[in-house]
Each structure stands twice: as structure tokens, then as C-alpha cells.
Amino acid sequence: MAARRTPSDPPAGSQSETHRAIETVFRIEQARLIAGLARWVRDVGRAEELAQDALVAALSEWPGSGVPQNPGAWLMAIAKRRAVDGFRHERMAERKHAEIGRDLESERDTSVEDIEAAMDDDLGDELLGLIFAACHPILSPEARAALTLRLIGGLTTDEIARAFLSSEATIAQRIVRAKKTLGESGLAFEVPRGPERERRLASVLEVVYLIFNEGYAATAGRDLTRPALCAEAQRLGRILAGLMADEPEVLGLLALMEIQASRLAARTAPDGSPVLLTEQNRALWDRLLIRRGLAALDRAGSLGGADGPYALQAALAACHARARTAVETDWRKIAGLYDRLRLVMPSPVVELNRAVAHSMAFGPETGLALLDEIERADSLRNYAPLPAARGDFLFRAGRLAEARSQFKRAADLTRNEGEKTFLLKRAASCVP
Amino acid sequence: MRVMVIVKATKDSEAGVMPSTDLLEAMGKYNEQLVNAGVMMAGEGLHPSSAGKRVAFDGPGRTVIDGPFAETRELIAGFWLWEVKDMDEAVEWVKRCPNPMLGPSEIEIRRVFEAADFGDAMTPELTAQEDRMRDKLAKR
Known part of the structure; x- marks a missing residue:
């Protein structure tokens, strides 16, 4: 029989191992812990401190007594x-605090068993309440993302800073301010109902997708993808889908992230340059x-959500996922999905992608005509993918000199180094 | 990282003894926790090996062997696929699993290979070979 080593039965000299095990337990528990405490003390900063106290x-x-049952x-x-x-200790004079204090007093004798039963009964409502609070619209999208990663993802400030290519001080300050804003808002940390x-x-959903995209399409720096952020967003998406199994757009977003992430291993070459969807080694896609x-996506559709913005984007991603080779891609279906998407999510970027889809389904001239319409709208003046797309259509239409100058222009506009190299390579390939 | 969590077979599972209502309920609750934590990717239980087959390879030879198979401890009765941050997290989640069997039992955790694990072994030549294969498939 092999020796069994558990924290409750530590072999000599394994204190650090025991600590690691305890920290793992804490990592798994902390989001629910903070969620329950935040609802109770109505202050997320205080809840986080209390959770840390419990870890200490x-x-x-635990090294002496062993890890408890629950x-x-x-x-x-x-x-x-x-x-x-x-x-x-603080003898709060304020009425609000006095009231909470009384609530707390009356629950003082709550035993571990009672708390265990209450935690078992809670079907994730508290955690959901915390997620809604961290993603509250009174906070800026950046603050929401940082706070969500901190409180629900359990990332350290340093990890978040590295993920967003920011300094630890900036992120720390962003989180402190966000907690303060939430504290002052008197938010009840409950799942919103009604309208x-x-x-x-x-x-x-916007916050989760922002985190995913920050990982998937790194906006700046040398890495094209930062997979850890994608994994974090997918985990959040899976948690949400577990807690809100009847919300079609939650499922739509999850579907979108899962399918996009399935290509992570295939979308960058060993030298860091991007590999076009049509050029990717589909054997590397995660089945x-x-x-x-x-x-x-099927579940979202059966709940009546096939035309939600996320579900439609997922349906687009699914078209590529279903094609075993690039030539099998159903571009007419994709063009049709973009026609629907622009109705529920009008944006210049959707228009651009729609132009690409139509160019693939009906030829580069169709794409160029659609691009002319977009350019008249003028909101994408310095958006690198626009000249990149025009360059691609012109290339396919055999207008190489024009294509070349468009690829160069796109290379000047992008901030991502891998993308720049790629675009310059395409420009260089435009020789008659 | 992705792990496969393997429930090892026991005499009971190999004999086709079905789990009790209590165990089913506890397991259902546990699976729900895994889903709500965003850890669970997939999972299935397996029929006893008496309903299984083996194919033995020896050079060009192929021999089909009918179940049941001996060495019960080496057989598996079910599996999950989980997405976790590290092995520590997987171990902690496994500890929380209700004992899946009536008597003593064992659960094994194995790391799933991911594209990055192949590293330099996936040479440009190998990639090119795969590309040629895909080309052929496309032309079929």
C-alpha cells in the first residue's frame, strides 16, 4: 500500500506542502466566502479582509488539527x-452599522454545522450577487474587469497587472477605488431582478468577454495571445452558465468563448506571427x-435566443468549427449571419467583418463595394483591419499594386508586432 | 490545465452492483459543485469490463479479447475531464468527492497533453506532413 500523505497526516518536514494545500482550499473557497461576507457586512473590501483573516x-x-470536514x-x-x-470593537454609532451589528450579534452563535447547511442550500445566489456587484455599470469597464478577476478569479494584483500589461500600482489603485465606489453606493450584493x-x-457579459478578448487578441505587446486570461474568462463563463442555466445570452457567450478558444493552439506560428483562420492547422483545434x-449554442437556440448578439457571434464561430477544411467553409451562411448580427449589434467592426464574409461568399468586388460604404461612415479611420481587409480583397481581385499599399498602411497602424510582421510579409508578396 | 480524473474499478463495480440512491444523490451534488465552479468539462461512467473488448497488437497481428478482464485494480469504472489551474486544485477537488464505491476505492488524476507540451517535438517537417495530409483530404 502506497503511503498516503494528507494535510491531516503530514510527514516530517512537509510544512510548506501543508500550507500549499491550505492555500489551494482557500483559492477554491474564497469567491464564495467573499460573496457571503459581502452580502452580510455590505462592504466588499471588508469582506475580503475578513476572508484573509480566516485564511491566516x-x-x-489546520497544520495541527487537520483540514476540517467542510x-x-x-x-x-x-x-x-x-x-x-x-x-x-468599533462601536459603530451610525444607524446602518448599528443595525448590521445587531444582525451579526444575533447570528453570533451560528455553528459550523448551521453555516454548512446554509452554504449547501445557497444555490450560488451569493456568488452570483458578487459577480453582478463587481460588474456593476457604475464602475468603468477596466475597473469591473480588474475587480472581477480579483474577487471571483482569485488572481493577485500582480497577476492582473501582468495580464493587462499594466503596473501593479495602477491595478491596485483601480481595485481600491472600485471597492470604495461600491461601498459608498450602498449596494445590497443581490442578484438584480425585473427590468x-x-x-x-x-x-x-461585457466584462467577461472583455477579459477573454484581452487574452485572445492582445492589443499591444509581443504576445498575440495571453491564454491565461482566456482560461479565466472561460471559467467565469462556465460558472455563469452553471448558475444561470436559463439565460440564452450567457450560453451564447460561453459558446462563443469555447469555440474561439478551441483555436488558440493553431492561431499563432512558432515565431509568434498570426495564422489566418483559413490557413490554420485544424488538427490543432480543440475538439x-x-x-x-x-x-x-444549441441550448441558447432552444431557449429562444438564436438571435442574441453573443449567440449570433457563436453561430459564426461555429460555422468555421464545423468545416473540416477551409474550403468547406459555408461562407454564404456566414454572410447571412452577419446580415442578422448587424441588426442586433450595429457597429463598424461588424460591418467590416460582414464585408469580408460577403467577399468570400460572392467575390472580392462585392467586398470592396461594402468597404466603400463603411469608409464613408469614417469611424474606422485608423483601424488597421480595414486597410488589411481592403488589401486582401484587392489581392484576390489581382490588383496587386493597390493591395501592396493597403497592406503597408495596415502595418503602420497596428500596435501588435506579430501582426505588423505578418502584414509587411503580405505587402512584400504583392508582386506581379 | 486539463486533467483526466479516473475512478478505478472495484469488485463491486465489476460485478455490476449499481450505486445506492444516497450515493447517486451525493454524486449529483458533487457534480453540480464542479459545474458551478467552472471545473467540469465532461464525465462518464462505464459499464463493467464484462461488456468490454480488448484488441491486442503484436506487429501486424491483431487479437480481439472479450471481457471481463482480470486485475480489477487496474481497470477503470468512470472518468471526468476537468479544467483546473494546477494539480493542487485537482487534488483538492478529488478529496471532496464522495467515495464512489461501496468499499475502499481509488481515484487517479492524470494530466492531459496539450499542444504546447509537444514543444520542439512538433517540427516544421511534421507540420508540413500534416499539411500535405490535409491537402489530400481536401482534394478527395
Whole structure:
């Protein structure tokens, strides 16, 4: 029989291993812990501190006593006890705090068993409430993303800073301010209902997709993708889909992310340059993610959400995922989906992609005509993909000199180094 | 990272003893926790090996062997695919699993290969070979 090593039975000299195990438990529990505490003390900053206090207590007690049966409930009990002590100590004069203090007092004797039962009964409502709070529209999108990664993803400030190519000080300040704003807003950390819900849900989905895209299409710097951010966004998407299984757009977003992420391994060459969708080695696409994405998209459709903005984008991604080779791609179907998408999500970028789809379905001249329309709108003046697309259409139409100057212009506009190299290569290939 | 979490077979599972209602309920709850934590990607339970087959390879030879198979401890009764941040997280989640069997049992965690793991082994020549294969498929 092989030796079994658990934190409750530590072999000599494994203290650091025990600590690692405790920190793993904490990592799994912390979002739910903070969520429950935030609703209780109505202050997310305070909730985070209490959770940290509970971790410190666990690190000092568990190596001796072993990890308790239900570590989450144990941590919650300690944190709640600390909260009560804190309120007593501060002798809050304010009415709001006095009230909360009384609530806390009355729950003081709550046992680990009671808390365990309550945590088991809670069907993720508290966690969902925290997600809605972190993604509240009163915060800027950047602040929402940072706070969500911190509180729900459990990333450190340093990890978030590296992911967003920002300094630790900037991110730390952004998070502190966001917590303060939420604290002052008197938010109840509850899942919004009624007409409010749709608007707030849109904000949540926007944040998750922003995090995904920051990873998928790194806007600046040497890496074209930062897969860790994609993984974090996918996890958030999966959590949301677990907690809100009947929201078609949640499933639409999850489907979109799973299918896009299925191509992560194929979309950059070893030298860091991007590989076009049509050129990708489809053997490298992750079939499990594609299958999960298609299943989520089906569910979104059966819930009546086939024409939601995320579901439509997922349906577009699915068209590529279903084609075993690039030549099998159903471009007419894709062009039709873009015709629908522009109705629910009008944007110059959608128009541009629609032009690309129509050029593939009906020829480069059709694409060029659509690009002329977009350029009259003028909002994409310095958007690199626009000249890149025009260059591609011109190239396919055999107008090489014009194509060459468009690729060069696109290379001047992009901030991503891999993309720049790629565009210059395409410009160089435009020789008669 | 992705891991495969393998539930090892026992005498009971090989004998086709079905899990109790209590265990089904506990397992259902556990699976729900895995889903709500965004960890679960896929998972299935397997029939006993008496319903399975093996194909043995020896050079050009292929021999089909009918189940059931001996060495119960080496057989598997089910699996999950999880997406976790690291092995520590996988271990912690496995510890929380209700004992999947009536008696003592074992769950094994294995890391799934990802494209990046192949690293330099995936040479441009190999990629080119694959490209040629795809070309052929496309022309068919």
C-alpha cells in the first residue's frame, strides 16, 4: 500500500506542502466566502479582509488539527466571528452599522454545522450577487474587469497587472477605488431582478468577454495571445452558465468563448506571427471545446435566443468549427449571419467583418463595394483591419499594386508586432 | 490545465452492483459543485469490463479479447475531464468527492497533453506532413 500523505497526516518536514494545500482550499473557497461576507457586512473590501483573516487562522490551526470536514464552512464561521468582534470593537454609532451589528450579534452563535447547511442550500445566489456587484455599470469597464478577476478569479494584483500589461500600482489603485465606489453606493450584493436584470446582465457579459478578448487578441505587446486570461474568462463563463442555466445570452457567450478558444493552439506560428483562420492547422483545434461550444449554442437556440448578439457571434464561430477544411467553409451562411448580427449589434467592426464574409461568399468586388460604404461612415479611420481587409480583397481581385499599399498602411497602424510582421510579409508578396 | 480524473474499478463495480440512491444523490451534488465552479468539462461512467473488448497488437497481428478482464485494480469504472489551474486544485477537488464505491476505492488524476507540451517535438517537417495530409483530404 502506497503511503498516503494528507494535510491531516503530514510527514516530517512537509510544512510548506501543508500550507500549499491550505492555500489551494482557500483559492477554491474564497469567491464564495467573499460573496457571503459581502452580502452580510455590505462592504466588499471588508469582506475580503475578513476572508484573509480566516485564511491566516486556517494556516495556524489546520497544520495541527487537520483540514476540517467542510473547510468552506469553517472559514466562514471564523470570518463571521471576526466580523462580530470588529463591529463590537468599533462601536459603530451610525444607524446602518448599528443595525448590521445587531444582525451579526444575533447570528453570533451560528455553528459550523448551521453555516454548512446554509452554504449547501445557497444555490450560488451569493456568488452570483458578487459577480453582478463587481460588474456593476457604475464602475468603468477596466475597473469591473480588474475587480472581477480579483474577487471571483482569485488572481493577485500582480497577476492582473501582468495580464493587462499594466503596473501593479495602477491595478491596485483601480481595485481600491472600485471597492470604495461600491461601498459608498450602498449596494445590497443581490442578484438584480425585473427590468434591471437585463441591463446588469449585459454589463456582466461585457466584462467577461472583455477579459477573454484581452487574452485572445492582445492589443499591444509581443504576445498575440495571453491564454491565461482566456482560461479565466472561460471559467467565469462556465460558472455563469452553471448558475444561470436559463439565460440564452450567457450560453451564447460561453459558446462563443469555447469555440474561439478551441483555436488558440493553431492561431499563432512558432515565431509568434498570426495564422489566418483559413490557413490554420485544424488538427490543432480543440475538439472538446468545440463540442462544448456547439452544445451551449444549441441550448441558447432552444431557449429562444438564436438571435442574441453573443449567440449570433457563436453561430459564426461555429460555422468555421464545423468545416473540416477551409474550403468547406459555408461562407454564404456566414454572410447571412452577419446580415442578422448587424441588426442586433450595429457597429463598424461588424460591418467590416460582414464585408469580408460577403467577399468570400460572392467575390472580392462585392467586398470592396461594402468597404466603400463603411469608409464613408469614417469611424474606422485608423483601424488597421480595414486597410488589411481592403488589401486582401484587392489581392484576390489581382490588383496587386493597390493591395501592396493597403497592406503597408495596415502595418503602420497596428500596435501588435506579430501582426505588423505578418502584414509587411503580405505587402512584400504583392508582386506581379 | 486539463486533467483526466479516473475512478478505478472495484469488485463491486465489476460485478455490476449499481450505486445506492444516497450515493447517486451525493454524486449529483458533487457534480453540480464542479459545474458551478467552472471545473467540469465532461464525465462518464462505464459499464463493467464484462461488456468490454480488448484488441491486442503484436506487429501486424491483431487479437480481439472479450471481457471481463482480470486485475480489477487496474481497470477503470468512470472518468471526468476537468479544467483546473494546477494539480493542487485537482487534488483538492478529488478529496471532496464522495467515495464512489461501496468499499475502499481509488481515484487517479492524470494530466492531459496539450499542444504546447509537444514543444520542439512538433517540427516544421511534421507540420508540413500534416499539411500535405490535409491537402489530400481536401482534394478527395
